[in-house]
Amino acid sequence: MMDAELARMMGALGRPSRAAAAPSTDPRRTTPKGELKMPKFVKFHPEDPATLLNEVFWEDPNDFEPYHSDFTGRTIYWGTVPMRENGHADINPWEFGGRTMESQQAYTKDSPRPEIQFINVLMEKKKAAMKEVDISELSKRDYTLDIHVEYMPETKKIERKIRVSGGLSLAVFSDKVMKPLFGLVRNLHAHIFQDFSDGSQFGPRDSNAIDVIHHLDKTGYAYIPDDEYTLAHFLRKPGDELGYLYDFGDNWHFLIKVAEIAPVEESTGKVVVLGGTGAHPPDGVASWRWIDLMQKVDASAKDRKAALDVLYESSGYAGQRWDPHFDFAEFSVPATQRAVAAAVASKLSVPGGAKHFSALLAAGADDALVYPSTLKKGQRLVRTPVPRADGAPARVFMEEGVAQERRDNPANTACANCGSPHGLKACSGCKQRYYCSRSCQRANWAQGHKKVCTGGKSK
Ligand SMILES: [Zn+2]
Ligand SMILES: [Zn+2]
Numbered sequence: 001m002m003d004a005e006l007a008r009m010m011g012a013l014g015r016p017s018r019a020a021a022a023p024s025t026d027p028r029r030t031t032p033k034g035e036l037k038m039p040k041f042v043k044f045h046p047e048d049p050a051t052l053l054n055e056v057f058w059e060d061p062n063d064f065e066p067y068h069s070d071f072t073g074r075t076i077y078w079g080t081v082p083m084r085e086n087g088h089a090d091i092n093p094w095e096f097g098g099r100t101m102e103s104q105q106a107y108t109k110d111s112p113r114p115e116i117q118f119i120n121v122l123m124e125k126k127k128a129a130m131k132e133v134d135i136s137e138l139s140k141r142d143y144t145l146d147i148h149v150e151y152m153p154e155t156k157k158i159e160r161k162i163r164v165s166g167g168l169s170l171a172v173f174s175d176k177v178m179k180p181l182f183g184l185v186r187n188l189h190a191h192i193f194q195d196f197s198d199g200s201q202f203g204p205r206d207s208n209a210i211d212v213i214h215h216l217d218k219t220g221y222a223y224i225p226d227d228e229y230t231l232a233h234f235l236r237k238p239g240d241e242l243g244y245l246y247d248f249g250d251n252w253h254f255l256i257k258v259a260e261i262a263p264v265e266e267s268t269g270k271v272v273v274l275g276g277t278g279a280h281p282p283d284g285v286a287s288w289r290w291i292d293l294m295q296k297v298d299a300s301a302k303d304r305k306a307a308l309d310v311l312y313e314s315s316g317y318a319g320q321r322w323d324p325h326f327d328f329a330e331f332s333v334p335a336t337q338r339a340v341a342a343a344v345a346s347k348l349s350v351p352g353g354a355k356h357f358s359a360l361l362a363a364g365a366d367d368a369l370v371y372p373s374t375l376k377k378g379q380r381l382v383r384t385p386v387p388r389a390d391g392a393p394a395r396v397f398m399e400e401g402v403a404q405e406r407r408d409n410p411a412n413t414a415c416a417n418c419g420s421p422h423g424l425k426a427c428s429g430c431k432q433r434y435y436c437s438r439s440c441q442r443a444n445w446a447q448g449h450k451k452v453c454t455g456g457k458s459k
Contacts, residue, residue, distance in 0.1 A: 023046035023047045024044075024046055024049070025046055027039070027044060029044055029048075029050040030050075030051070031055050031058055032053075032054065032055050033055060037058050038058075039057065039114070040058060041059070041060045041061055041121070042058075042114035042118055043114070043117065044114060045103075045106035045107055045111070046106075047106040048103050048106045049102055050102075050114070051102060052095050052096075052099040053103075053114065053115075054080065054081070054082070056079075056080050056118075057080075057115060057118050061118045061121035061122050061125075062121060062125075064079075066078070066079020066080070066198065067079050067080065067082050067199075068083070069085075069087035071086055071087040072086075072087030072196075073196070074196040074243070075196060075197065075198055076089060076199050076220070076243070077089060077194075077201070077219055077220030078122050078198075078199045078201065078220045079198065080115075080119070080199075080220060080221070081218075081220065089218075093218070096217050096218050099217070115217070115221045116221060116222055119220070119221045120222070123222065123223075123224050126195075126198070126200045126224060127224060130229060133233050135166070135167070135230055135232040135233055137264065138166045138232035138236065138261070139165070139230050139421075140165075140167060140267060140422070141165075141166050141232075141261050141267045142164065142165055142166070142261070142267035142268065143163065143164055143165070143166050143231060143235060143258055143261050143262075144161065144163050144259040144260040144262070144274070145161070145164065145256055145259065146160075146161055146256075146257045146259050147159065147160045147161075147162065147181070147182075147256045147257070148160070148254065148255055149182075149252060149278075149287075150253040150254065150255050151253065151287070151291055152291060152294065153291065153294055155294075155298070156278065156295075156328060156329075157277050158182070158277070158280070158281055159276055159277050160181050160182065160273070160275070160331075160336070161259070161273075161274040161275040161276060162181060162271065162272065162273055163262075163270070163271070163272040163274060164177060164419065165231075165267065165269040165270075165420055165422065166230060166231045166232035166235065166261065167230050167231075167232060167269070167421040167422060168231055168414060168419075168421050169227050169228070169229065169230055169411075169421070170193050170226035170227070170229050170230065170231065171204065171205070171225075171227035171348065171412060172412060172414050172421065173231060174191050174193075174204075174226065174244070175187065175343070175348055176271075176340070176343040176344050176348070176414060176419065177271055177344075177419070178191075178244060178254070179343065180336070180340045180342065180343040181276075181336060181339075181340060182254070182280045182281060183279075183280025183281070183283070183316050183339070184246065184280070184281070184316060185283045185315050185316060185355065185398075186343065186349050187209075187349030187353075187354050187400060188209070188284075188354065188355040188356075188398070189209050189211050189247035189249075189250070189354075190203060190204055190207045190209040190212045190247070190248060190351075190354070191203055191204065191244060191246045191247075192219060192220070192226075192244075192245050193226055193234070193242055193243065194242070194243035194244070194245060195234055195242065195243075196242075196243060199220065200224070201219070201220055201224070202224050202225070202229055203223035203225070203226055204225075204226065204354075205225035205226070205227055205351055205352075206225075206352040207351040207354055208351075208352060208353075208354050209351070209354035209356075210354075210356055211247055211248040211249045212248065214249065215248035216248060218248065219245060219248050227412045230421075235258045235261075237258065237261070238258050238259060238260055238261065239257070239258060240257070240258045241255060241257045241258075242255075243256070244256055247283075249286070250284070250285060250286045251288070252281055252287045253287070268418070269415070269419070269420025269421065269422045269436060270418040270420055271344060271414070271418065271419030271420075272337070273333050273336045273337040273340055274333070275331075275333060276331040276333070276336065277329060277331050278328065278329060278330075278331060279326070279327065279329070279330050279331065280316060281316075282310065282311050282314030282315075282316050282317060283314055283315045284314045284316065285311075285314045289310070290310070293306065293307040293310060294307070294328070297328065305324075307328075308323075308324065308326055315357075315386070315398070318386045318387060319386065319387030340419070341419075344414055344416060344417075344419040345416045345417070345433075345444065345447075346416075347407075347408050348408050348413055350379065350406070352376065353375065353379050353400055353401025354400070355398050355399060355400040356398075357386070357397070357398055358396070358397050358399055359395055359396050359397075375401045376401075378406040379401045380401070381399055381400070382399065382400045383397045383398070383399050384399075384400075385397055386398055407426070407431060407432060408434065410424045410434055413434055414434075415434060415435050415436035415437075415440050416433040416434060416435060416440075416444050416449070417435060417436075417441070417443050417444040417447075418436060418440050420436040422436055423436050423437070424436060427449070428455065429453045429454065429455015430452075430453045430454045431455075433449060433453075
């Protein structure tokens with residue numbers, strides 16, 4: 001959202017911004033309930049009028065009452081966002097945008113906004129609590145997980161069953177398992193894992209995905225990096241759940257639920273796709289729009305065509321042939337297993353170099369002018385033209401700053417052949433891929449690593 005556009009919209013709503021009011025040295029501010037009140041913990045900058053700040057931030061983060069939904073039994077977004085009766089976050093985008101506008105000038109990274117002062121305490125408390133969680137046994141056990149997209153109509157369910165090691169880090173699970181499992185584009189949008197017991201959230205470290213920049217406020221302001229925690233930290237027994245929110249603008253909510261945890265002696269660490277229903281959700285389409293389309297898709301030929309048009313315009317289906325016979329229920333275990341295997345065989349995506357879309361300003365425009373980039377050492381811009389469904393030449397590009405020479409951290413990756421996080425050793429030729437065993441290394445070598453391994457020796 002552009003600030004000017006937002007200002008215009010707020011003006012149209014008749015809600016004047018009071019950001020221009022005289023600086024106040026009074027440490028108190030008026031809460032949304034209309035009380036002039038001293039905050040118990042946060043400190044307001046004199047130029048922050050806090051007119052659009054949520055009531056909870058006058059509390060002490062050490063003992064506040066988090067917002068919780070009795071309807072869903074969940075606490076989301078650190079418990080700082082009010083919830084409606086149905087358990088959804090009660091978010092007014094104009095208030096969130098207005099809050100950004102009234103506070104963004106006053107605070108800096110070193111003296112953060114009251115929201116971040118508050119969440120920082122919650123994050124430190126959560127990190128301390130996570131240190132006490134014993135994962136020594138569970139991280140060696142294989143989990144059978146049922147994962148589905150929430151809020152889809154009964155007839156258009158999107159669900160998957162998969163077996164993975166409890167020792168996979170959340171970051172690896174997101175990048176190499178969740179994305180290919182649901183046909184989402186890797187490293188395009190951001191995600192957060194949500195622990196519903198306290199609303200704590202974990203997401204991509206240093207992500208510069210566009211949805212982090214524009215929408216993180218609406219999903220709880222901040223998150224703990226997810227590369228230091230494993231599935232076993234959160235999923236302790238059958239029935240345990242973990243939320244996964246993908247794309248903070250389009251809001252795809254997934255629920256990850258434990259069906260079974262295998263004994264250590266029956267666990268291999270391999271990622272195995274066991275089943276599923278439903279074609280993958282269209283990356284780049286708002287979830288509520290898709291749910292709405294899916295409720296009507298069987299009603300008439302016109303509704304069906306509208307849904308297909310949206311699907312084929314999405315980034316997940318870009319360039320595929322428009323097919324009137326598309327089956328919304330279709331799911332293939334072998335095809336999905338291949339997609340997961342391809343992700344597992346590649347390096348971990350670099351969230352600091354997240355993908356974004358660019359459109360050429362004019363045919364033949366100077367790329368350097370169109371795409372100024374600030375890549376870090378070892379990163380390179382990879383540009384993929386996105387073909388258009390009508391066959392016209394591509395003028396939109398998906399770009400990603402990827403560390404070509406950077407190795408995965410062995411503590412935060414998986415065997416390039418089977419997806420196990422255990423006992424990883426680097427390929428002695430190139431040091432760029434990790435394997436859990438000699439047999440996995442040999443299998444991956446035969447399947448194509450010999451063509452790309454810069455070490456050049458046969459294995
Ligand atoms: Zn392996
Ligand atoms: Zn190699």
